[in-house]
Amino acid sequence: MLLSQYFMPTLKETPSDAQIASHRLMLRAGMIYQTSAGIYGWLPMATRVLENIQRIVREEQDRAGAQEVILPTIQSADLWKQSGRYDAYGQEMLRFKDRHEREILYTPTAEEAITDIAAHHIKSYRDLPKLLYQIQWKFRDEIRPRFGVMRGREFLMKDCYSFDIDYEGALRSYQLMLEAYIKSFIRMGLTAIPVKADPGAIGGNLSQEFHVLASTGESLIYYDQKLDTLLQDPKNIDVDQLMNIYAAEETLHNPKECAVPEAQLKQARGIEVGHIFYFGTKYSEAFNMKVSGPTGNMIIPHMGSYGIGISRLVGAIIEANHDDAGIIWPEGVAPFKVGLISIRTDDEATTKTCRHLYETLQNQGISVLYDDREERPGAKFATMDLMGAPWQLRVGPKGLEKGLIELKNRRTGETQELSIDSALSYLMQQLSH
Numbered sequence: 001m002l003l004s005q006y007f008m009p010t011l012k013e014t015p016s017d018a019q020i021a022s023h024r025l026m027l028r029a030g031m032i033y034q035t036s037a038g039i040y041g042w043l044p045m046a047t048r049v050l051e052n053i054q055r056i057v058r059e060e061q062d063r064a065g066a067q068e069v070i071l072p073t074i075q076s077a078d079l080w081k082q083s084g085r086y087d088a089y090g091q092e093m094l095r096f097k098d099r100h101e102r103e104i105l106y107t108p109t110a111e112e113a114i115t116d117i118a119a120h121h122i123k124s125y126r127d128l129p130k131l132l133y134q135i136q137w138k139f140r141d142e143i144r145p146r147f148g149v150m151r152g153r154e155f156l157m158k159d160c161y162s163f164d165i166d167y168e169g170a171l172r173s174y175q176l177m178l179e180a181y182i183k184s185f186i187r188m189g190l191t192a193i194p195v196k197a198d199p200g201a202i203g204g205n206l207s208q209e210f211h212v213l214a215s216t217g218e219s220l221i222y223y224d225q226k227l228d229t230l231l232q233d234p235k236n237i238d239v240d241q242l243m244n245i246y247a248a249e250e251t252l253h254n255p256k257e258c259a260v261p262e263a264q265l266k267q268a269r270g271i272e273v274g275h276i277f278y279f280g281t282k283y284s285e286a287f288n289m290k291v292s293g294p295t296g297n298m299i300i301p302h303m304g305s306y307g308i309g310i311s312r313l314v315g316a317i318i319e320a321n322h323d324d325a326g327i328i329w330p331e332g333v334a335p336f337k338v339g340l341i342s343i344r345t346d347d348e349a350t351t352k353t354c355r356h357l358y359e360t361l362q363n364q365g366i367s368v369l370y371d372d373r374e375e376r377p378g379a380k381f382a383t384m385d386l387m388g389a390p391w392q393l394r395v396g397p398k399g400l401e402k403g404l405i406e407l408k409n410r411r412t413g414e415t416q417e418l419s420i421d422s423a424l425s426y427l428m429q430q431l432s433h
């Protein structure tokens with residue numbers, strides 16, 4: 001992508017109404033535009049990040065055996081009356097009427113919609129287990145939408161629902177999701193601690209939230225510091241071990257019952273990016289879902305639901321990955337892997353080298369944002385640091401006289417002077433995984 005043509009309306013001034021770094025940086029880097037309180041338009045760079053997050057989540061949901069569906073955003077009140085949540089949900093639910101005066105609503109979550117479908121079509125224990133998920137916009141009329149996309153009213157969620165014949169099966173599905181979540185978050189460059197949580201409006205008795213550590217997080221969490229190391233390697237996730245390590249949200253933390261020695265107990269603030277629930281037969285019963293068992297007996301399936309805040313993650317990732325100059329995208333979600341800067345657009349050798357680098361990297365499937373604008377170098381460096389590509393290539397006449405270009409690692413700030421070919425092969429090797 002050529003920056004001269006890219007729609008990235010950066011701001012010079014720091015927006016004064018944004019309270020946390022991720023919100024400020026998303027506005028400054030021209031990623032989002034607020035149309036009403038808690039409702040945003042997603043501009044090209046933010047859209048690329050959302051796509052990258054979704055790709056990782058889809059791959060890990062599919063790997064866990066979940067199948068993707070798309071459920072309606074507009075749902076009838078009748079569906080929600082069947083579970084009793086039409087009245088229980090309160091003012092967070094956006095309700096309206098169609099032209100026939102029928103009560104409808106914008107989906108805040110989809111336990112009802114999926115259970116209704118499952119109840120109609122799943123009739124035998126042989127059809128279970130089933131894990132069904134979607135990535136769909138939700139609406140919750142939050143009293144205090146704030147921190148930009150972190151707590152929006154309209155937001156993108158991945159929601160998955162599991163159906164099993166009994167508790168043991170449901171626990172297996174729950175653990176499959178737990179594992180998929182931890183792998184997904186590691187691939188996004190995040191450490192997300194699974195903590196015991198309050199099931200709240202969804203109901204049920206087994207529930208964990210995933211918290212990305214950040215000083216601006218809204219919740220206080222307590223956890224065994226062993227988790228810091230156990231959550232690093234996506235290939236070695238021991239779910240049984242993870243289920244038994246202490247981690248709890250503030251309201252559920254009881255110092256008297258917590259067996260973790262004080263020196264090993266960490267206290268930190270976290271941003272909730274995911275939440276998983278086992279809630280037994282609450283919804284299957286409400287929708288009269290029954291499957292025939294092996295001896296002709298009738299079974300009410302056990303269910304769970306599993307959410308990831310896809311749009312919130314964009315903010316959470318920035319909150320955990322930035323410095324004074326701007327965003328530092330982890331490679332897995334970066335909108336562009338490489339930022340290419342032409343230091344002198346009026347120099348023929350510079351332009352020729354930039355085009356060569358741009359085309360070669362793109363042919364290798366590596367996304368590049370090429371700053372080909374006629375701007376002073378200082379402004380270009382600042383823009384590239386702000387938008388946060390993990391790698392920067394800087395090309396100018398002085399270096400080229402010696403056959404060299406500069407490669408900068410955005411996270412460490414380290415720069416090295418390399419020949420064009422070694423810079424290319426170095427990047428391809430770094431970005432090949």
Ligand code: P5A
Nearest residue numbers: 109150151152155159272273274275306307309312
């Ligand atoms: C689980 C999937 C549920 O809704 N039903 C389907 C269950 N859980 S939840 O905890 O209420 O939401 C799941 C995740 O969605 C994100 N989230 C939000 N993101 C941005 N703005 C909001 N207002 C918002 N509300 C919830 C969170 O990441 C949460 O973990």
